Amino acid sequence: MRDSTALVTIAWQAFTPWASLAGGFVIGLAAALLVLFNGRIAGISGILGGLLRPSAGEVAWRAAFVAGLVAAPLAWALLAALPRIHVQADGTTLAIAGLLVGYGTRLGSGCTSGHGVCGLSRLSPRSLVATLAFMAAGFAVVFVVRHALGA
């Protein structure tokens, strides 16, 4: 059902406002834990990238945080059925996307977590600019791929 007068059509079947809001609270809690106990920003690209430039005292906590992220599905599976995920992109697209995400997040000093969640929470103008830039690029690319090219 597409209302031609509406600017945006909401995907009501896919929309999960409460689970997403609750998940957001939990993500915020994780960022709170990391800053209050470790004094660090929960920026995943920065934490991961720092492992490629290892220095004294900087390896263990970073590796542990990454391990926690990777282990999350295991912990989840102890309590509930794991959600299904759908990766539509093919191998070549994933490889190009991964390179861009890796290089871009390091050049721009952050990703959705570091700039988007933590930076906006700190009311950082720098992170606001970064977030607007990656959101705009993301919207533009999906528009081109799905609508302009009509894939």
Place this chain on the structure above:
Amino acid sequence: MRALLAFVAGLVFGLGLLLSGMADPAKVLGFLDLAGAWDPSLAFVMAGAIAVGVLAFTFARRRTTTWLGDAMRLPTASDIDRRLVVGSLLFGVGWGLAGFCPGPALVALGLGESKAVVFVAAMLAGMALFEGVERVRGRLRERARGAA
């Protein structure tokens, strides 16, 4: 102790991503697809995370040490430069192509998603490439300073 707490923070972060639905690239792309059937869920994730984050960082900023007694290491950079914008744009292009950003990709790896292996390997290669480029740039800058 520090590593254990970082592990817990990573674990909680990952559980939040799973609960929010953001571990699924299809859901992220549903948010980025404004012209199609739009799924606003990602905005709710951001709102929830920032609501808690504002409280945490307001509290953290007033402290000089962590609860473990270490120095608080909050970012100090404030310049909005080309690196920030170009880097974020490149990241956004990759994000829009795959629907993965770094956190969800690592969680998808833990889910045993084979396609996440490809993405994470390429992402690490991109990060390593950045380190290499930085090293070369640093060396060139040093040489230029030496010549001047």
